[in-house]
Amino acid sequence: MARVLSLFWSQPFLPLAGRTKTTLCKMSMDSRARKVFAAALKAVQPHTVVQQNVERKDDAIIIDGHKFTLQHNLHLVGFGKAVLGMAAEVERIMGDHLVKGVISVPHGIQETLQQHGKHHLLLKENSCIKIIEGAKHNLPDTDAQKAAEEIMHLASELQEKDILLVLISGGGSALLPAPIPPITLQEKLDVTRKLAAAGATIQELNTVRRALSLLKGGGLAHYAHPAQVVALILSDVIGDPLDLIASGPTVQSEVWPEEVLSVLERYNLLHTVPVSVKDVLGRTSPRWKGNKDQTDKAEHVLNVVIGSNSVALMSAGRCVRELGFRPVVLSPGVCGNVRSVSRLYGLLAHFACSREEPPPEIATEVLRLGPEVGVESWDLCRTMQVLGEGRTEGWGATCMLAGGEPTVKLTGKGRGGRNQELALRVGLELRGLDLPPSGPVFLSGGTDGQDGPTEAAGAITDGRLYEEAQAQGLDIDSFLINNDSYTFFSCLSAGKRLVVSGLTCTNVMDVHMLLIPPIPINIG
Ligand SMILES: Nc1ncnc2c1ncn2[C@@H]1O[C@H](COP(=O)(O)OP(=O)(O)OP(=O)(O)O)[C@@H](O)[C@H]1O
Numbered sequence: 001m002a003r004v005l006s007l008f009w010s011q012p013f014l015p016l017a018g019r020t021k022t023t024l025c026k027m028s029m030d031s032r033a034r035k036v037f038a039a040a041l042k043a044v045q046p047h048t049v050v051q052q053n054v055e056r057k058d059d060a061i062i063i064d065g066h067k068f069t070l071q072h073n074l075h076l077v078g079f080g081k082a083v084l085g086m087a088a089e090v091e092r093i094m095g096d097h098l099v100k101g102v103i104s105v106p107h108g109i110q111e112t113l114q115q116h117g118k119h120h121l122l123l124k125e126n127s128c129i130k131i132i133e134g135a136k137h138n139l140p141d142t143d144a145q146k147a148a149e150e151i152m153h154l155a156s157e158l159q160e161k162d163i164l165l166v167l168i169s170g171g172g173s174a175l176l177p178a179p180i181p182p183i184t185l186q187e188k189l190d191v192t193r194k195l196a197a198a199g200a201t202i203q204e205l206n207t208v209r210r211a212l213s214l215l216k217g218g219g220l221a222h223y224a225h226p227a228q229v230v231a232l233i234l235s236d237v238i239g240d241p242l243d244l245i246a247s248g249p250t251v252q253s254e255v256w257p258e259e260v261l262s263v264l265e266r267y268n269l270l271h272t273v274p275v276s277v278k279d280v281l282g283r284t285s286p287r288w289k290g291n292k293d294q295t296d297k298a299e300h301v302l303n304v305v306i307g308s309n310s311v312a313l314m315s316a317g318r319c320v321r322e323l324g325f326r327p328v329v330l331s332p333g334v335c336g337n338v339r340s341v342s343r344l345y346g347l348l349a350h351f352a353c354s355r356e357e358p359p360p361e362i363a364t365e366v367l368r369l370g371p372e373v374g375v376e377s378w379d380l381c382r383t384m385q386v387l388g389e390g391r392t393e394g395w396g397a398t399c400m401l402a403g404g405e406p407t408v409k410l411t412g413k414g415r416g417g418r419n420q421e422l423a424l425r426v427g428l429e430l431r432g433l434d435l436p437p438s439g440p441v442f443l444s445g446g447t448d449g450q451d452g453p454t455e456a457a458g459a460i461t462d463g464r465l466y467e468e469a470q471a472q473g474l475d476i477d478s479f480l481i482n483n484d485s486y487t488f489f490s491c492l493s494a495g496k497r498l499v500v501s502g503l504t505c506t507n508v509m510d511v512h513m514l515l516i517p518p519i520p521i522n523i524g
């Protein structure tokens, strides 16, 4: 995927034919940003990613260049927030070659999809796939545990002639709890909850989850042996690490107890760890007892990432071109505090919009911020080069695209999310950029359509935000101190800057875009 993306990034810009461009120019910058976000979401819809990656050819399927022969030998399991829609598409493609399945999906999802008219993401009435809903509030519960047991049972019964298709998406860890005895579900939940509350990263959290589970860290693939395992993965983790997405149930991972204990120690939780967890971590025997032949484990597993933030950004980039802008993708792995990320985007906007040669301090500060926000110097330089060309060569509008998952250190009790807070902060950074008609526009949106505990996916801002808020008696600083970005955007201009996409049924983290209008060139 990285190779495909870098090819995409370096394609030359071909301006649109005059007539189309004139028609598109009538669209406001705000509408264009929303259109680009919609294009990003469309590319990572659960049924779309399956369609794009599973090719049916007579009685065979081709996935990632590998051919598998279908002989009514296909079984399916899945766990994650996007898995129901993925399973519905698999069911359509495979017909009666699909013999049995169990999927673990979020509580209430079928009813919600029905209410939203998303019937194409539901299984057919007489489906051979059993749906188990669980993990209320994204926390493992007894329903999810029952689903995990059924999935383990299905996998254990498979033979060499069978194929097990495993559908994996974000939220999969909570939907597949299988604590190693004597650890109880409650004990495992307590450990992971405390870690999450203490601010552990998803890498740290899933390192611990893998060590305490029968199915994570390659357990599911182990139980399915000697059947052929093919995992289709919709990634919600930066860098698409196979062993961490949903804690890698199809990726054989070594468990190092020292590593797990050091994560617990880092968050000062060692003293709270139950005896059962210490017991499991202290074992020297293999994690799985089994009567199956354990040789040849890795060869029978194929893991394929079929959707990710990069896929969403590529689709956004295509839409950007159609709208007459030149796209440049900064990175699909932006992380770090939203304060640093907003500063970076503000600097890049000033760099791009400067009517004269930008002062060298801007580039210096951009490069200094790189490590804080997970972006390589090379990517920053490449992006600044494209933004600089846009300014000096006068071919006009540019759109910087990025993705990832920044963080917000909560200090207040307001309602908001990281995308809305980022948009708010970038809006302040864009102040003073007086390009016509409204200067650069910034959009940040969560691809799951829900930014924090709010109904919005994100928000759109530009350099006029501060004055607009002042004129309406809204003090931005007090909203920021209270992490109350959703309330702010709901009150501001009747919520017109909010991005509300509704239920998207997918999640590949967040999409950021900075849309820069043509820069009037200074002559003389
Ligand atoms: N009031 C707030 N203001 C800003 N950010 C917030 C606020 N409340 C929660 N958040 C942030 O929202 C994030 C959690 O929200 P959300 O459920 O959208 O996360 P997520 O990582 O997308 O979850 P998942 O990927 O599992 O669906 C955390 O990063 C948290 O810091």
Ligand SMILES: O=C(O)[C@H](O)CO
Pocket: 169, 170, 171, 172, 173, 174, 202, 206, 236, 237, 244, 245, 246, 247
């Ligand atoms: O389920 C999980 O572990 C997270 O969503 C990361 O994939």
